Amino acid sequence: MNSERAAAIRRRLKENPDYKFHLLEKGIRKGVYLIYNLLLFPLRYCVLGKVSWSTRICFDSSFRNLRKIRLSKNAEINKGVILWAGLDHGIEIGDYSQLNPYTTVYGNVKIGKYVMIAPNVMLAGGGHGFKDISKPMLLQNSVSKGGIFIEDDVWIGANAVITDGVRIAKGAIVAAGSVVVKDVAAYAIVAGNPAVKIKSRVI
DSSP: OHHHHHHHHHHHHHHOTTHHHHHHHHHHHHHHHHHHHHHHHHHHHHHHSSBOTTOEEOTTOEEESGGGEEEOTTOEEOTTOEEEEOSSSOEEEOTTOEEOTTOEEEESEEEOSSOEEOTTOEEEEOEEOOOOTTSOGGGSOEEOSSOEEEOSSOEEOTTOEEOTTOEEOTTOEEOTTOEEOSOBOTTEEEETTTTEEEEESOO
8 A cells, every 4th residue: 555655656746846845845744743742742731731742722722720621632722712611520622623713612511532613613511600689690609500512523513502411412413503402313413593403414
């Protein structure tokens, strides 16, 4: 297999001499990324606690209650992402999962492997107490219905809202702009406010 790939690269080099510059640029990018991770890993480990050396974290992301945040290998935390962990289970993000720009995750949230979360998604794994009308809601204790659990291989579209107590099962898709207030079945596609099942990925 490697010999076939090498032969294909040689053919492309003969057909297009500029291809070697593409390979060189790609190699330099990988090298810089590796050095970046190796140099910053000790600092990130001290600050964040349990974080894989291959986790990608943008500098302008925001973290709160750091010791309750666990980031697995090759997870991507992109520009403007907010991770504010709850005091109970906190936030866990599985291998190869992506949180894209300006997504907010707070409270108790567990995200599985290979999960794609589009920009501007809200995962609200907790809320404010409001039962005592004699006291401002801001001063009442936080409440939770158990947090949010997103299983492996889930795709959540842009601007979606996932509320506390929801479980999204493996392989499900949440359409852009949806508000999810109840559990989503495996391989279901849901949309709307409140989100309802519109079809299944299983034929």
